[in-house]
Amino acid sequence: MNNKERMITLNVTSPVLNKEAKTKRNRWPSWIGYTAMLWSALYGALHLYWLLGGAGYPFKNEGMGLFAAMVTNLPVQIGGIVFVTLCLMGIGIGLVMQKPHYRAFSRRFAIAYSWGFSVALLLFIPDTRLIAAMAYAFLFKFDFNWEMLNQIICIIGALFWMMAAVVYQRKTRHAREYCGRTDDGETSLLIRWGRWMTMIAVLAPIPYALIRFSWALDIPLGIDPQFLKDFSTANPMARLTEWVFGSVCIIGSLLTLGLIQKWGEVFPRWFPFIGGKRVPIMLAVIPASIVAIAVTAAGFVFTFGIIATALHLGPMDNILHSQGWGAMGPMIFWVPWGVALGLAAIAYYYRRRSRCSRCGRG
Structure with missing residues (x-):
């Protein structure tokens, strides 16, 4: 193959390769629901471990009083049961969200659970330590522990469920699940x-x-x-x-x-x-x-x-x-x-x- 033929081949195949690369990047709606379910399975198993007496339960007030997250007021037995139940529900609801048929009750319940669980993970678990750590980082003071790592894990889980909810809502209203655009081109x-x-x-x-x-x-x-x-x-x-x-x-x-x-x-x-x-x-x-x-x-x-x-x-x-x-x-x-x-x-x-x-x- 001479140089001219190589140039023609590159010009023809490059758009195809670029499109394939973009397609791979845009596949997240197809796996985000399964990722949310996987997170629920792993985090639910972790709480089951704590419920059975395992060490490392992260929700401790530690003398912070009302500065602590609300979930720290739950003892390990109650907290474990609540989170194991919510995570098991998440797995079941995640499977429902993967089905192509959308019944009114199951659709509304799945959307309510996804957003409700996400908001709860964001509001009831993180406390003031995260924002304090971010602020003190500007003074080159770093203080990080397992309780803060657990808060970050919960925030990541909340983002997974939020994204899964967004994709599911787009599917149910027949919008493009990758971008959310509709045929009528309405402005967000x-x-x-x-x-x-x-x-x-x-x-x-x-x-x-x-x-x-x-x-x-x-x-x-x-x-x-x-x-x-x-x-x-x-x-x-x-x-x-x-x-x-x-x-x-x-x-x-x-x-x-x-x-x-x-x-x-x-x-x-x-x-x-x-x-x-x-x-x-x-x-x-x-x-x-x-x-x-x-x-x-x-x-x-x-x-x-x-x-x-x-x-x-x-x-x-x-x-x-x-x-x-x-x-x-x-x-x-x-x-x-x-x-x-x-x-x-x-x-x-x-x-x-x-x-x-x-x-x-x-």
Whole structure:
């Protein structure tokens, strides 16, 4: 074969190879349901092991009080039975979701279980330690243990079940399971509301940042002056910590703004090496999603604590009375912050995604 023939062959086969490569990447809807079932089987077996007396049960309050996840209030016997039951149900429902026929009751029950289980794994299991570890990483302080690893495992399981639910819903409404597009070409509601979601996610962390900056400047905003003085004296790194925590929130807020700005789609010209190039979609979506999950989970714990405090149900009541509203007040914005950030990231993805390699729709 001469050079000319080789060039013709490459030109003909390259599109085919490229299409096959894209097809392999886009096969996730065909295996995500089985992956969710496999996760349920493995995690259910782990809880069965703990239920039978095995060591390593991860749901421990460890003196965190109302700062701990709600599931830590369950003893190993009750927690084991609950999780084994939920995981067994997941396997059965996952098998139902693989069937080509969709009866009304089974469809609604499968969707309700998938989303309900996912939300429970995200809200009731992670506690404040994950977001704290992410924040302290900027101070080069790393503290990781089995309890935190278990929380990450549960978050991964929640994502599996969410993705399985999305694929199942697309199948039942006769949309493309790989991209969710329909024949009528309707615009996603998230795209239309994406700008508002982004602005909420931009503004929500500002109160927390302002509180931290004021403490760094030795201004006792929302806190007892003597407590701030004693805390700063006992912790030489206190002011630096406040500056870092506040700055992380402000920088995150500015980066979130990029989800609706041109520089969030194309790198500014002054960027070295990559200036003028398109921003990879996942470079924005993945970090935003990780922060959204961690912030929402921690915010849920804080909000539950604040409500319990208002009802005088727990020790956090003493914390607020001794320290002031600044110790917990700004965290009430964390749930809307996390939810809005997650929705904004999804809207950004849908707005920027390219033409589907399967159905050819843009």
